[in-house]
Amino acid sequence: xxxxxxxxxxxxxxxxxxxxxxxxxxxxxxxxxxxxxxxxxxxxxxxxxxxxxxxxxxxxxxxxxxxxxxxxxxxxxxxxxxxxxxxxxxxxxxxxxxxxxxxxxxxxxxxxxxxxxxxxxxxxxxxxxxxxxxxxxxxxxxxxxxxxxxxxxxxxxxxxxxxxxxxxxxxxxxxxxxxxxxxxxxxxxxxxxxxxxxxxxxxxxxxxxxxxxxxxxxxxxxxxxxxxxxxxxxxxxxxxxxxxxxxxxxxxxxxxxxxxxxxxxxxxxxxxxxxxxxxxxxxxxxxxxxxxxxxxxxxxxxxxxxxxxxxxxxxxxxxxxxxxxxxxxxxxxxxxxxxxxxxxxxxxxxxxxxxxxxxxxxxxxxxxxxxxxxxxxxxxxxxxxxxxxxxx
Numbered sequence: 001x002x003x004x005x006x007x008x009x010x011x012x013x014x015x016x017x018x019x020x021x022x023x024x025x026x027x028x029x030x031x032x033x034x035x036x037x038x039x040x041x042x043x044x045x046x047x048x049x050x051x052x053x054x055x056x057x058x059x060x061x062x063x064x065x066x067x068x069x070x071x072x073x074x075x076x077x078x079x080x081x082x083x084x085x086x087x088x089x090x091x092x093x094x095x096x097x098x099x100x101x102x103x104x105x106x107x108x109x110x111x112x113x114x115x116x117x118x119x120x121x122x123x124x125x126x127x128x129x130x131x132x133x134x135x136x137x138x139x140x141x142x143x144x145x146x147x148x149x150x151x152x153x154x155x156x157x158x159x160x161x162x163x164x165x166x167x168x169x170x171x172x173x174x175x176x177x178x179x180x181x182x183x184x185x186x187x188x189x190x191x192x193x194x195x196x197x198x199x200x201x202x203x204x205x206x207x208x209x210x211x212x213x214x215x216x217x218x219x220x221x222x223x224x225x226x227x228x229x230x231x232x233x234x235x236x237x238x239x240x241x242x243x244x245x246x247x248x249x250x251x252x253x254x255x256x257x258x259x260x261x262x263x264x265x266x267x268x269x270x271x272x273x274x275x276x277x278x279x280x281x282x283x284x285x286x287x288x289x290x291x292x293x294x295x296x297x298x299x300x301x302x303x304x305x306x307x308x309x310x311x312x313x314x315x316x317x318x319x320x321x322x323x324x325x326x327x328x329x330x331x332x333x334x335x336x337x338x339x340x341x342x343x344x345x346x347x348x349x350x351x352x353x354x355x356x357x358x359x360x361x362x363x364x365x366x367x368x369x370x371x372x373x374x375x376x377x378x379x380x381x382x383x384x385x386x387x388x389x390x391x392x
Contacts, residue, residue: 011347018045021367021374023352033352034366034378039184039216039329042243043288044367050246050284057280064276066269072279079286080254083225085234087257091274093249095215095241096130101253101268102211102239103134106176109209109262118175122156122166126186127179129213129239138178141185141357161195167202176209176237181227182217184365187357188324188331196233203236209259211237215251219243220289220368222327223299230326243368248281298368301375302327305364308379316386330364331356342385351381 013031017024021044023031036042043050057072064070077089090101103121110118123129127139136145137152145151156174158165160183177199183189203210212235218226219240228235236259241251249272272278288294309330312320322333334342339355339362346353354363366374 011344013347020044020046021370029350031347031350031352032374032377034364034370034374035352035354036365036367037247038242038354039221039365040242040245041247042220042368043246043285044369045247047246047288049288050281053280053284054248054277057277061276063272065271066274070274070276070279072276072283073274076279076282076286079283080252084238084254085228085236085256086238086254088255088260090253090255090260090263090268090270091278092251092253092270093272093278094130094251095213095239096132096135097270097273098215098239098241098251098253099129099135099138099213100132102178102237103138104268105237105253105255105259105263106178106209106211108267109259110175112262117173120154120156120171120173121175122158122169122177124179124183124191125157125159126183126189127213128183128185129178129180129215160189161192163195163198163202166199170202170206170208174206174208176211177203178211178213180213180215180217181231181233182222182326182329184216184329184363185356187333187361188329188363190324190326193231193233196231200233200235209237210235211239213239215239215241216365217326217329219285220295220298221329221365223295223302225289225295227326244285245278245281246285248278250278250282294368298327301370301372304372305330305366305375308375309364309382312382312386315383319386319389325364328364328366328368328370332362332364333357334360334362336360338389342389345385346381349381349384351378 014026015023016026021033023033080089081087092098107119123138129135129139131144134152138155156169158169181191181196200210212228214226222230224230236256238254244250309323312323319334320332321335325331337359339359342362343353343355356363
């Protein structure tokens with residue numbers, strides 16, 4: 001570790017292998033993974049079908065550049081447009097790249113339509129869209145923004161679930177509203193569905209683009225391919241990543257055709273985006289997720305997880321203030337900043353989770369293939385940990 005930039009609060013556990021919902025360290029210790037690489041390995045580690053498909057492609061072609069037609073890319077784009085609102089797909093390698101693409105697509109669209117002053121994008125306080133200068137200007141918490149001034153202009157923030165504040169912020173320069181329908185890094189806060197429906201009404205009435213960031217809440221985590229499909233609020237654009245490649249670098253910006261027309265050769269691109277390896281994995285992930293019963297399983301185990309976690313607020317009222325979230329994206333808010341202590345102790349007991357929001361929220365994002373028996377094991381560990389926490 002002496003030669004790696006110290007950008008992460010790393011555990012001393014050295015993970016060397018994964019299988020299904022479990023990870024193993026170099027000493028052979030087994031961990032139940034309820035972080036899933038932060039909402040990423042949603043089909044579990046080393047899924048045999050996906051691994052086999054990737055191995056086949058490894059012997060054929062890794063990279064050839066987007067100056068050529070890539071058949072696997074064409075197939076994945078067609079499938080995604082048939083499954084969603086989108087007419088076109090731009091492939092890249094990370095959620096951050098998808099954010100950058102969305103920002104550029106929005107501004108380019110209004111520029112080409114003679115409205116270059118419409119460049120401002122409204123975002124929601126508590127939102128997180130990545131760590132580039134543009135992304136932390138659009139969202140991000142204080143720590144991710146500290147020391148990187150001057151940040152970029154053109155982003156206007158409004159409070160969560162406050163329609164009046166949003167309407168007041170809209171003006172002749174407003175191009176888009178860009179939001180996470182479920183804020184994950186911001187504490188696992190689902191935005192009110194009625195609020196999102198009102199946002200959609202306003203944006204349609206005023207010719208404003210609505211872009212959803214579903215990098216964490218999308219791709220099956222809520223029990224449908226995308227969260228917007230659960231709530232009946234259709235955006236004009238959508239960013240996705242993480243679970244899209246089950247751990248392989250893969251992301252996309254899904255977009256309506258009228259916006260996509262603004263992007264012509266030379267205006268945007270990605271060296272690795274849409275490469276044959278990533279596209280093979282992306283198609284394999286969809287193959288698994290679209291099998292009959294897959295999303296039903298996610299809904300059932302999600303319901304069971306919530307039912308098991310909700311009583312924690314009554315059993316440990318001095319520790320747990322709220323359990324919230326949707327599907328398999330759950331946050332446990334603590335009354336005191338002990339999340340780091342609990343996460344560390346859970347690791348000692350063979351459970352992996354993450355902490356967010358000023359050390360006050362434990363985030364649970366297990367693989368979507370998790371079973372009730374795994375939920376039971378996690379809840380048993382929670383009871384042990386909370387029972388023995390002292391000095392509250």
